[in-house]
Amino acid sequence: MKQAYPRFQAAKDKQKIVIFLQDWFSKNGPEAQAVVGISGGKDSSVAAALCVEALGKDRVIGVLMPNGIQADLDDALSLVKHLAIRYRIVNIGTPYKEMLKALQYTEAVTHNNFYFSVTDALQQNLPPRLRMATLYAIAQGIPGGGRVINTCNRSEDYVGYSTKYGDSAGDVAPLAAYTVDEVLAIGQELALPAHLLHKAPADGLCGKTDEDNLGFTYAVLDRYIKTGSCEDETIKKKIDHLHACNQHKLAPMPMVAR
Template sequence: MEPITSYPQFHAQEDKQKIITFLWNWFTNNGPQAKAVIGISGGKDSSVAAALCVEALGKDRVIGVLMPNGVQSDIDDALCLVKHLGINYRIVNIGAPFKEMLKALQYTEMQSSNNFFFTVTDALLQNLAPRLRMAALYAVAQGIPEGGRVINTCNRSEDYVGYSTKYGDSAGDVAPLAAYTVDEVLSIGEALNLPLQLVHKAPSDGLCGKTDEDNLGFTYAMLDKYIKTGICDNPDTKAKIDRLHRLNKHKLTPMPVVER
């Protein structure tokens, strides 16, 4: 996934159909009766991925899971999406498990001689919720009589700079958007006739109160251009993107094992 100068041609309608066909074939081979289980945030990626699954499998085989961490200010967007698509959904609030996990992590037996230093960092707080959400998605998938397959909603731009949580939102059984940059996901969303307020909603992880672009320090437009052409007009931004890509490659590669 290095930046390339011969990026594949993109046509929203054609690529939309390509993904739909891909999903149909994948489910045919990996769960002919299984349902697609997808976490719904109300943002572009989960909205587009869910709509593609509906096109591929039909709305009766798509399950939306809304997972607020206590109170979610934009949960109405997630509800708008599931109602627009007409899919079944369930709200699984991870607020209580989140608090209990933090409490368990910080609990120590003072008599123990094996205690070690531990602190709750900002990174821990931001990554714990996505991992709990992924646990919830797989629990839902296993509780469905027909079986479920968890849909990964990450796009190529996020994956390139590691803007995802390892074993959290970066996990899943199939990734329909992983080959597409943010601008392409937006175009596919428009081709699917999704509500524009969802497709063009400012992307945010919903956890730290900032947009993705605020956290990254550059825009997705700059990142998408760099991925497609290898060109970045700002040397500092190029260095930042290269650094993030280098540091986060472990999220994209299989777990290393000893060769025998």
């Protein structure tokens, strides 16, 4: 049985998020800055624009974090310029390479039945974790402090399409209740550039689009999340499997009951 949600209305929901952010910051950092990792994609663009509406452009800081050379860095730059927010570029390329070297050394000297390997998955998930560490470092170094904005949407969260303690982390998640199609509609309400909203979503880690990696489209996923309907039984089973095995990314850390 799918959880019922109120009917989505882009203009009203946009304003609802703005009020939510204003209220959250008033309680959790009245003088704090919103720190947003800017990738140049729809989610970070919409999240940053919502923060600007809620707090004003002087309280929003964009952080661009290419891993060496990043093909879509110009998109990220166009977003911060469109919003007229302050920003920093922190290239994680060198720390990423040095971390891999350290891990590969660990792999080389592994002994006493402790197996360790620098896998493709490890290499793909390391950059998001370095980026989140960067965001928190910048948030801590800002006079008055910063709060890190999580940019994941409901569709990604539903199937665990994020890196634990990487892009799945943050202090507040303005888009977590909204599916991809709804995030796009909110972005249109915010008058964001179409080339940022509608470019093919990609994690920037493996050279594939999100939909190539998932094996189904966000349109199919969004419909299934909201209605429980999916004509392709194979895809339905895959979505259910991903949803079940990735619950640990969303659940609070388990602890012993007292």
